[in-house]
Amino acid sequence: MKKLNVPEYPSIELFDNGVEDLNAAALSPLFLANRQAVQDAYVDFHSETLTQTWSNLPKARHGHPTAIIVGGLSKENLVKLYDEGVVKSKGQARKIYDSIKLAAHDECPYCGGVGEIGSLDHYLPKARFPAYSVLPSNLVPACDVCNKGMGSNFPSNPNLQPLHPYFDAPHFFDEKWTIARVSQETPIVVSFDVAAPPGWSVKDQSRVAQHFEDCNLGERYRSRVWSELAPLISQRKSTLRMLDAIQFRAHLSVIATEPELPINGWKRTLYHALAASNWFCSADFTAPTPHLP
Numbered sequence: 392m393k394k395l396n397v398p399e400y401p402s403i404e405l406f407d408n409g410v411e412d413l414n415a416a417a418l419s420p421l422f423l424a425n426r427q428a429v430q431d432a433y434v435d436f437h438s439e440t441l442t443q444t445w446s447n448l449p450k451a452r453h454g455h456p457t458a459i460i461v462g463g464l465s466k467e468n469l470v471k472l473y474d475e476g477v478v479k480s481k482g483q484a485r486k487i488y489d490s491i492k493l494a495a496h497d498e499c500p501y502c503g504g505v506g507e508i509g510s511l512d513h514y515l516p517k518a519r520f521p522a523y524s525v526l527p528s529n530l531v532p533a534c535d536v537c538n539k540g541m542g543s544n545f546p547s548n549p550n551l552q553p554l555h556p557y558f559d560a561p562h563f564f565d566e567k568w569t570i571a572r573v574s575q576e577t578p579i580v581v582s583f584d585v586a587a588p589p590g591w592s593v594k595d596q597s598r599v600a601q602h603f604e605d606c607n608l609g610e611r612y613r614s615r616v617w618s619e620l621a622p623l624i625s626q627r628k629s630t631l632r633m634l635d636a637i638q639f640r641a642h643l644s645v646i647a648t649e650p651e652l653p654i655n656g657w658k659r660t661l662y663h664a665l666a667a668s669n670w671f672c673s674a675d676f677t678a679p680t681p682h683l684p
């Protein structure tokens with residue numbers, strides 16, 4: 392998980408620009424007549440943000456495009472405003488979209504950069520919360536895997552809400568809640584899991600567990616292991632051969648504590664486990680038994 396700054400645009404700015412860029416002049420009066428109602432809905436979003444209880448916000452039913460959502464605006468209107476007024480815009484709305492996307496520096500905040508940014512994810516899916524289809528702080532740059540993983544549903548139970556890269560508390564981003572285990576096998580097996588600090592609330596422990604599952608982090612972290620371990624073991628057999636186990640552990644710990652990497656990302660979690668493994672730190676990889684696949 393990577394923390395991102397909240398987009399610095401006034402809440403209504405993307406709505407205004409989207410309406411202007413939407414190639415549907417006949418709809419403009421309807422949007423403008425309901426501008427205040429949309430702003431009122433944004434106040435509700437920000438009020439739930441204070442307690443991270445977005446699950447309290449009213450959900451639209453699946454389907455039902457003509458259902459009225461905000462003032463006189465239907466789900467269809469609000470989704471169209473995003474799809475055509477923002478994503479397909481050639482004007483200011485698209486510039487805002489692109490700048491929100493670029494702020495992630497191409498690293499998906501949900502998976503800590505395992506995936507590259509594909510598009511903007513609606514934290515509250517637009518199919519269920521169309522009122523927030525163009526609210527900048529509901530738009531989070533995400534990779535396609537995380538975006539799909541969280542899907543178009545949003546839990547009604549606040550304990551199961553995915554982490555919000557803009558609004559969730561610092562401890563989700565600063566404290567360790569992922570763990571890896573190294574198994575002495577040929578080839579070496581590293582598995583990843585959730586391990587929230589025991590002092591965390593039930594809600595916070597449950598949320599990170601759900602986030603880990605939604606974004607399929609166990610499997611996706613594991614998929615990165617060999618691209619890192621193979622060159623590391625190769626170095627251990629050559630340039631790092633002179634280090635004793637304590638020195639090698641210190642070498643691994645530098646990456647395990649690298650502040651520029653997400654604390655719960657795959658790389659720091661992997662190195663943390665490698666540094667903690669007495670076997671890995673003292674193994675003789677030059678021995679005849681091959682450790683590489």
Ligand SMILES: [Zn+2]
Binds near residue numbers: 501534
């Ligand atoms: Zn991702």
